[in-house]
Amino acid sequence: xxxxxxxxxxxxxxxxxxxxxxxxxxxxxxxxxxxxxxxxxxxxxxxxxxxxxxxxxxxxxxxxxxxxxxxxxxxxxxxxxxxxxxxxxxxxxxxxxxxxxxxxxxxxxxxxxxxxxxxxxxxxxxxxxxxxxxxxxxxxxxxxxxx
Amino acid sequence: xxxxxxxxxxxxxxxxxxxxxxxxxxxxxxxxxxxxxxxxxxxxxxxxxxxxxxxxxxxxxxxxxxxxxxxxxxxxxxxxxxxxxxxxxxxxxxxxxxxxxxxxxxxxxxxxxxxxxxxxxxxxxxxxxxxxxxxxxxxxxxxxxxx
DNA sequence: CTAAGTGCAAATAATTTGCAACATG
DNA sequence: CATGTTGCAAATTATTTGCACTTAG
Numbered sequence: 001x002x003x004x005x006x007x008x009x010x011x012x013x014x015x016x017x018x019x020x021x022x023x024x025x026x027x028x029x030x031x032x033x034x035x036x037x038x039x040x041x042x043x044x045x046x047x048x049x050x051x052x053x054x055x056x057x058x059x060x061x062x063x064x065x066x067x068x069x070x071x072x073x074x075x076x077x078x079x080x081x082x083x084x085x086x087x088x089x090x091x092x093x094x095x096x097x098x099x100x101x102x103x104x105x106x107x108x109x110x111x112x113x114x115x116x117x118x119x120x121x122x123x124x125x126x127x128x129x130x131x132x133x134x135x136x137x138x139x140x141x142x143x144x145x146x147x
Numbered sequence: 148x149x150x151x152x153x154x155x156x157x158x159x160x161x162x163x164x165x166x167x168x169x170x171x172x173x174x175x176x177x178x179x180x181x182x183x184x185x186x187x188x189x190x191x192x193x194x195x196x197x198x199x200x201x202x203x204x205x206x207x208x209x210x211x212x213x214x215x216x217x218x219x220x221x222x223x224x225x226x227x228x229x230x231x232x233x234x235x236x237x238x239x240x241x242x243x244x245x246x247x248x249x250x251x252x253x254x255x256x257x258x259x260x261x262x263x264x265x266x267x268x269x270x271x272x273x274x275x276x277x278x279x280x281x282x283x284x285x286x287x288x289x290x291x292x293x294x
Numbered sequence: 295c296t297a298a299g300t301g302c303a304a305a306t307a308a309t310t311t312g313c314a315a316c317a318t319g
Numbered sequence: 320c321a322t323g324t325t326g327c328a329a330a331t332t333a334t335t336t337g338c339a340c341t342t343a344g
Contacts, residue, residue, distance in 0.1 A: 021298055021343050042333080057301050062334065064299095078225045082309085083333060096272045107270055115262055123254055124286030125243045135278040139271030168318050168323055189308080204326050209309065211324095229334085230308065 006088060008034055011073055018071055028052040029064045033074060039085035039095075039104070077133050079104055094132035100141040153235060155181055158220055165218055175199040176211045180221060186232035186242075186251070224280045226251055241279035247288035 011030040015022050032040070032048040040048070046061050065086055068074040076084045079097050093106040109129040119125045158177040162169050179187070179195040187195070193208050212233055215221045223233045226244045240253045256276035266272045 016344095019298095023299065023343075025300075055301090059302080059335075060300055096266065096270060098272075099275060099278070105270060105272065107266075111262075111265065111269070115258075118258065119243065119254075119281070119283070122258070123243060123252060124289075125245075125252065125281075125283055126285075126289045127281055127283040128246060131246070131282040133280075134266070134272075134274055136266070136272055136274040138273075142271075142273045163319095166323095170318075170324065172325075202326090206310075206327080207325055 006034065006073070006090065011068075014071055014073060015067075020067060020071075024053050025049070025056050025060050026064055026067075028056065029061065029068070033068075033086070033088050036087070039077070039079070039087045041083040041085050043083065045086060075128075075130050077131055079133055089130055094129060094134070096134050096136065096138075098138035098141055099135050100137055103138045103140075105138070153181065153220070153237065158215075161218055161220060162214075167214060167218075171200050172196070172203050172207050173211055173214075175203065176208065176215070180215075180233070180235050183234070186224070186226070186234045188230040188232050190230065192233060222275075222277050224278055226280055236277055241276060241281070243281050243283065243285070245285035245288055246282050247284055250285045250287075252285070 008027070008030045011034075012022055012027065015026060028049045029045060031052060032045055036048070042058070042061060042065065045065065046056070046058050049056050049061060065074060065076070069076060069086075072089055074086050075089045076086045077095060078084050079095060094109050094112060096105045096107060097103070109132070112127065112129050112132060116127045116129060119127050155174070155177045158181075159169055159174065162173060175196045176192065178199060179192055183195070189205070189208060189212065192212065193203070193205050196203055196208060212221060212223070216223060216233075219236055221233050222236045223231045224242060225231050226242060241256050241259060243252045243254060244250070256279070259274060259276050259279060263274045263276060266274050
């Protein structure tokens, strides 16, 4: 059963219910995350948010993203690059990152269904399928490497 | 077919063959990596190397590790923590990192045999099994979370 | 009102780089 | 002796934090 796509008001609601306060900054971050199809670095979130709320500070964005993550609204990954990237939770996908060119493909998290069960049974480990990032070589770089 | 364990002289040999020069620093880093069973952060490598070569500089270690990685001698991963960790290549294992407590378990890379084939066939992606790090919850943290 | 949230600037942490001095092949 | 390597200090990049001021509930 796929997680239903969240709307901005769902996010606002979750914030309020958790006892946190709703601010313009949080509304803007929510909108940015919802309208983005890809993964955003903190810096990209900052740029996008400033189009809505020009006066917002970078450290505020860090704090908002941290709060959203604690509330389970967003997840972040380290896709090999230096800076972390954020996106909404509940989007069922995992990442394949090319070591060579940095290309990131998204693949359905269902790819890991079997592995998830296997890891739990064998190692007692509960895989977070929203947070999977695998390294390797994309098709193009592999071909070039084989010369 | 498991990759045979490298010795310090294998590493030295590879360096020389690649046209790079062999220095005391590189010898020391090679020894440290070989005698370590676990993953070392750059800082840990620096500490360990200084036991052999007290005068070595941190940025030199960064440069040596970078060179070793280009030569395919070592690999590094980002295990969720801030600093990257390094270990010898060819040790067939992957990592399971607990999001909550940071515990890192090593599991045999053969766990990914099926997945490797699947990723190549479906997405043209060539998984690097030495570089796999999966996030989730370890058994203990999972239990505690279920209350 | 009052605790949560924010801006700002300074502090950390991890890593990289420019350059002059040095050492390997 | 030519070029790869190193030490050092300064620069970068990503992220965090202390604190006074502001604002949502």
